[in-house]
Amino acid sequence: MNNNRPIARIDYLHTDGSIGESCYFYNESEFLARVKEDNYYGSPMVVNIFRNENGETIPLDFVEDFDPPPQGFNIIDFTEDNDMNEFDKLRKLAERYKSMYPIGTRIELQHMGSDPHPIPDGTRGTVKAVDDIGTIHCDFDNGRHLGLVPGEDSFRVLNIQELLDEKSQKLQTAFFDKVNDEVLAYTDWNSICKAYADRCSDGTAEKTS
Secondary structure, three states, rough: OOOOOEEEEEEEEEEEEOOOEEEEEOOOOHHHHHHHHHHHOOEEEEEEEEEEEOOOOOOOHHHHHHOOOOOEEEEOOOOOOHHHHHHHHHHHHHHHHHHOOOOEEEEEEEEOOOOOOOOOOEEEEEEEEEOOOOOOOEEEEOEEEEEOEEEOOEEEEEEEHHHHHHHHHHHHHHHHHHHHHHHHHHOOHHHHHHHHHHHHOOOOHHOOO
16 A cells, blocks of 8 residues: 555544544554554544555454454545545644744744633743644743644744843843852951941041042
8 A cells, every 4th residue: 555645543532432633554563553552451542444546455354353342443435635634734734833933932922812721911931842733832931831822822933132132131130140149148248337337437438538
C-alpha cells in the first residue's frame, strides 16, 4: 500500500463515548504495536482500517487477538476528501505556527476566548512550544502556563522597540538588585550616621556645605 497514505486510524474515546483524539498510522508494524498495547490496557477506542483505491487493506488477522473487543471497528475507503484532509490541515497549520512563533517568542495576550479562567488582557508571556494541532503553549509573566488557540484567542508578537524596552528594564532591575544585595546589604548605616553626627557636632559638615 502507498505509505504516503494512512493505513489505519485509532479514535480514542472519552467516558461519554465522544472522540477525544485521533491517531493516524502509516506504518503497519507501528499500528499493530500500538493497537495491541492499547487493547491490552483496555483503552476505550474505535479502530478504523483504511482501504485503498484497489480495495486493499493491511492483513486483518490481528482482530482475532482483541480481548476485550474495541468499542468499534470499521473498514473505510480512503479518499482525498475524507476527514484526513482536516488532519492534514491541522498538521500544516501546526508547522506554520511553529515557524511563526518559535520557542522564546514574546507575545502579549489581547483577549482569551472561551477559557473559564482566562488570563487578564495585556499579560505578556513567552512561547515554550507549539504542539502538533497548533496550540501555542506559553509561560506567562504572571506565573500561569496556558495554551493559546489561534482564532479563539487574540494575541500579538511584541515589536522590536518593546523587546528593547523589556531588555533595558531587566538590566536596570538586575543592576538595582545587585546594588541592594552586594552593596547596601553590607553597608554599616549606624557608622555612617554616627560619622555624620560627629561632623555636625564639630562644625565640619557646616564648613564643607
